[in-house]
Amino acid sequence: MNSKSFDIRAALLKSGKEQFLLHGFEGASLRTICREAGVTTGAFYAYFDKKDALFAAIVEPMLERFRVMYNGVIGRAMADVKNNCGNELEAIEFICAHRDEFRLLFDCSGGTRYSGFRERLLDGLFFPSYKACFDSLAGRPVDAGIVRLFVRIKFTQYMELVYGGYTMEEIRRLIRQYAAFTEAGYMRLIDEIKIAP
Amino acid sequence: MNSKSFDIRAALLKSGKEQFLLHGFEGASLRTICREAGVTTGAFYAYFDKKDALFAAIVEPMLERFRVMYNGVIGRAMADVKNNCGNELEAIEFICAHRDEFRLLFDCSGGTRYSGFRERLLDGLFFPSYKACFDSLAGRPVDAGIVRLFVRIKFTQYMELVYGGYTMEEIRRLIRQYAAFTEAGYMRLIDEIKIAP
Amino acid sequence: MNSKSFDIRAALLKSGKEQFLLHGFEGASLRTICREAGVTTGAFYAYFDKKDALFAAIVEPMLERFRVMYNGVIGRAMADVKNNCGNELEAIEFICAHRDEFRLLFDCSGGTRYSGFRERLLDGLFFPSYKACFDSLAGRPVDAGIVRLFVRIKFTQYMELVYGGYTMEEIRRLIRQYAAFTEAGYMRLIDEIKIAP
Amino acid sequence: MNSKSFDIRAALLKSGKEQFLLHGFEGASLRTICREAGVTTGAFYAYFDKKDALFAAIVEPMLERFRVMYNGVIGRAMADVKNNCGNELEAIEFICAHRDEFRLLFDCSGGTRYSGFRERLLDGLFFPSYKACFDSLAGRPVDAGIVRLFVRIKFTQYMELVYGGYTMEEIRRLIRQYAAFTEAGYMRLIDEIKIAP
DNA sequence: AATGAATGAGGGTTCATTCAT
DNA sequence: TATGAATGAACCCTCATTCAT
Numbered sequence: 001m002n003s004k005s006f007d008i009r010a011a012l013l014k015s016g017k018e019q020f021l022l023h024g025f026e027g028a029s030l031r032t033i034c035r036e037a038g039v040t041t042g043a044f045y046a047y048f049d050k051k052d053a054l055f056a057a058i059v060e061p062m063l064e065r066f067r068v069m070y071n072g073v074i075g076r077a078m079a080d081v082k083n084n085c086g087n088e089l090e091a092i093e094f095i096c097a098h099r100d101e102f103r104l105l106f107d108c109s110g111g112t113r114y115s116g117f118r119e120r121l122l123d124g125l126f127f128p129s130y131k132a133c134f135d136s137l138a139g140r141p142v143d144a145g146i147v148r149l150f151v152r153i154k155f156t157q158y159m160e161l162v163y164g165g166y167t168m169e170e171i172r173r174l175i176r177q178y179a180a181f182t183e184a185g186y187m188r189l190i191d192e193i194k195i196a197p
Numbered sequence: 198m199n200s201k202s203f204d205i206r207a208a209l210l211k212s213g214k215e216q217f218l219l220h221g222f223e224g225a226s227l228r229t230i231c232r233e234a235g236v237t238t239g240a241f242y243a244y245f246d247k248k249d250a251l252f253a254a255i256v257e258p259m260l261e262r263f264r265v266m267y268n269g270v271i272g273r274a275m276a277d278v279k280n281n282c283g284n285e286l287e288a289i290e291f292i293c294a295h296r297d298e299f300r301l302l303f304d305c306s307g308g309t310r311y312s313g314f315r316e317r318l319l320d321g322l323f324f325p326s327y328k329a330c331f332d333s334l335a336g337r338p339v340d341a342g343i344v345r346l347f348v349r350i351k352f353t354q355y356m357e358l359v360y361g362g363y364t365m366e367e368i369r370r371l372i373r374q375y376a377a378f379t380e381a382g383y384m385r386l387i388d389e390i391k392i393a394p
Numbered sequence: 395m396n397s398k399s400f401d402i403r404a405a406l407l408k409s410g411k412e413q414f415l416l417h418g419f420e421g422a423s424l425r426t427i428c429r430e431a432g433v434t435t436g437a438f439y440a441y442f443d444k445k446d447a448l449f450a451a452i453v454e455p456m457l458e459r460f461r462v463m464y465n466g467v468i469g470r471a472m473a474d475v476k477n478n479c480g481n482e483l484e485a486i487e488f489i490c491a492h493r494d495e496f497r498l499l500f501d502c503s504g505g506t507r508y509s510g511f512r513e514r515l516l517d518g519l520f521f522p523s524y525k526a527c528f529d530s531l532a533g534r535p536v537d538a539g540i541v542r543l544f545v546r547i548k549f550t551q552y553m554e555l556v557y558g559g560y561t562m563e564e565i566r567r568l569i570r571q572y573a574a575f576t577e578a579g580y581m582r583l584i585d586e587i588k589i590a591p
Numbered sequence: 592m593n594s595k596s597f598d599i600r601a602a603l604l605k606s607g608k609e610q611f612l613l614h615g616f617e618g619a620s621l622r623t624i625c626r627e628a629g630v631t632t633g634a635f636y637a638y639f640d641k642k643d644a645l646f647a648a649i650v651e652p653m654l655e656r657f658r659v660m661y662n663g664v665i666g667r668a669m670a671d672v673k674n675n676c677g678n679e680l681e682a683i684e685f686i687c688a689h690r691d692e693f694r695l696l697f698d699c700s701g702g703t704r705y706s707g708f709r710e711r712l713l714d715g716l717f718f719p720s721y722k723a724c725f726d727s728l729a730g731r732p733v734d735a736g737i738v739r740l741f742v743r744i745k746f747t748q749y750m751e752l753v754y755g756g757y758t759m760e761e762i763r764r765l766i767r768q769y770a771a772f773t774e775a776g777y778m779r780l781i782d783e784i785k786i787a788p
Numbered sequence: 789a790a791t792g793a794a795t796g797a798g799g800g801t802t803c804a805t806t807c808a809t
Numbered sequence: 810t811a812t813g814a815a816t817g818a819a820c821c822c823t824c825a826t827t828c829a830t
Contacts, residue, residue, distance in 0.1 A: 802818105
């Protein structure tokens with residue numbers, strides 16, 4: 001792969017990302033993607049098998065690292081659930097650094113192999129790990145519904161930060177400010193989990 | 198408009214809502230919509246100018262009432278910001294009662310004039326009214342960023358409830374339960390808004 | 395279906411038959427078929443689901459009658475195997491009357507649901523019925539290989555008549571002339587089948 | 592042409608033959624042919640002008656020898672038309688030895704310059720030589736139709752043997768067996784040619 | 789001699805929209 | 810008012826062929 005083909009591949013990834021974000025996977029036109037990349041439609045298929053492969057190539061490199069990272073974060077969060085703020089910040093920073101890719105996965109992946117990614121992530125990855133975390137904290141199985149809701153709300157809150165149009169610097173500040181809002185309530189939730197059935 | 202035309206129009210609105218929810222605006226086929234409504238494609242254009250007009254006709258009646266209602270809610274919330282929980286519950290009940298239409302606007306409106314509805318709602322409607330509310334409470338302009346975040350987070354929390362598959366009864370219970378989590382922090386936020394620059 | 399749509403359907407069947415015969419099913423272009431029929435490509439799909447459905451619509455009506463007729467022919471041939479010449483003439487006349495459709499099925503059906511039609515016809519329909527016929531004549535199971543060969547050769551001979559560019563009148567004459575050639579040998583084959591192991 | 596070019600050319604001929612047999616000339620992909628040959632698409636055009644030239648290069652060497660051989664066979668058949676069975680066996684053996692190439696010409700040549708090869712072979716080569724043979728035997732012009740039919744039927748019979756999945760040994764045996772069927776009738780045909788107008 | 793990226797037309801198919809009836 | 814056939818552009822994708830390297 002010489003530097004020119006690298007450029008074309010990169011240009012396709014770039015315009016693909018743009019078009020998928022604008023119109024969703026199915027709504028985006030390969031012709032437009034190619035035109036924006038300064039390439040004919042035929043050339044596309046020298047780089048990607050199908051439309052779906054372009055989408056995958058945009059998100060997969062990030063996903064690889066996300067999977068690795070998330071396992072580390074969740075491990076540490078399990079070990080120290082009260083002070084998992086630092087760990088979560090790490091995760092948020094990662095997501096912020098790849099906010100486009102996550103938006104692709106959440107909102108623009110209909111018709112790809114990643115369709116339903118958000119639900120699988122929440123119910124298949126975040127929920128089980130948080131459930132285990134809370135169960136361990138409470139010393140007993142806590143209500144699944146409340147955990148599920150907690151996970152989804154926590155997650156969407158972070159997504160608001162990510163998609164709110166803030167810079168990473170602003171996000172760091174907002175999280176600090178917001179901690180004032182959540183910490184007191186968070187402590188109460190932990191207590192309630194420990195006490196209530 | 199006789200009763201038959203009314204039926205056809207209603208059938209188109211119904212099947213349009215179904216198909217838009219299933220496949221999004223751009224993904225939905227007008228032919229399928231017409232077939233499901235038991236109507237020919239030609240007949241469609243006797244009732245609606247274009248595909249987009251069908252979408253608008255589905256959401257607009259609800260939007261009219263929502264705008265009216267929201268102005269009422271925000272007025273009362275302004276008057277009693279500490280106990281706006283009841284007011285918000287009214288709004289949530291409205292959204293729950295029209296959750297399909299809101300989901301159309303949030304997740305299925307790409308390609309319509311309502312594309313980006315969520316952002317416009319948050320930044321153009323909710324944010325200004327909450328900002329005014331908080332400014333009035335604090336007696337001075339409070340930090341716009343923290344208000345904007347507050348609005349977005351509060352909103353997404355409610356949306357999780359609305360789209361979490363809960364019944365209205367469960368939602369009421371969850372909001373009460375969840376209040377344990379938010380109240381303490383909420384009070385602190387109010388304090389901070391009152392005190393901090 | 396008004397007379398105009400009937401015309402278009404008929405025109406599509408006609409130009410489809412022509413193009414499929416010229417270039418085979420896969421080699422034929424739907425755009426060309428439509429152009430020859432004086433119709434846009436989009437219109438095609440008002441009459442046929444897919445390219446394959448056009449092919450099916452061309453051959454299926456004839457096939458229906460062929461199946462019925464063949465069962466009749468084979469029944470009579472079984473009853474009077476020595477003088478089945480008349481029966482076979484009936485079959486040949488039918489095939490001649492639909493020689494284009496048979497050529498489609500034999501030589502131009504790659505890629506359609508009828509792919510391999512010739513082999514299925516010979517091995518699945520003609521062979522079993524001739525085998526039964528010969529077994530009954532000989533009073534014992536005759537060699538399957540010789541029957542299979544007999545069937546295939548007999549069949550291809552007839553196909554030569556059909557595809558030889560002869561008129562039906564010429565074919566009748568040739569079959570009569572040709573009978574002089576085959577009859578003597580045919581008698582010997584029957585004898586051999588009766589005697590040999 | 593060094594040995595490497597020879598290898599590449601040979602590899603292209605080999606994979607070309609395979610792909611043309613599998614998918615027909617038009618259905619076969621030049622890219623696949625090149626990939627199977629372990630060669631880039633660009634390299635192909637160092638050896639062949641166009642796709643069609645590859646097809647020609649596959650069948651032409653065999654065709655050259657076939658034409659030479661056929662002229663010899665027909666010469667001897669002319670000299671001894673009654674016992675031309677041995678001569679024909681020679682032709683069949685040749686075809687068997689190159690059955691792939693003949694199948695390319697008969698069934699896979701649509702779109703090449705050899706399209707319609709079978710008809711040209713029968714009407715342009717076999718028919719005239721058999722016609723001359725029979726005219727000479729009868730001492731006068733015999734009916735062209737009956738000769739044409741004779742040629743076509745004889746040919747298709749042999750082709751059934753060649754493509755029936757038999758070994759050369761089996762084919763020899765079947766021809767002997769089948770002679771029982773044809774000989775008697777064949778004699779009558781000769782007589783008829785000699786006598787009838 | 790050989791590469792393989794790039795072309796651009798064409799493949800089958802679906803689409804929102806129009807219009808003669 | 811209502812039809813539904815017809816349009817023609819656009820969809821994703823594959824093709825034989827070319828050409829700068």
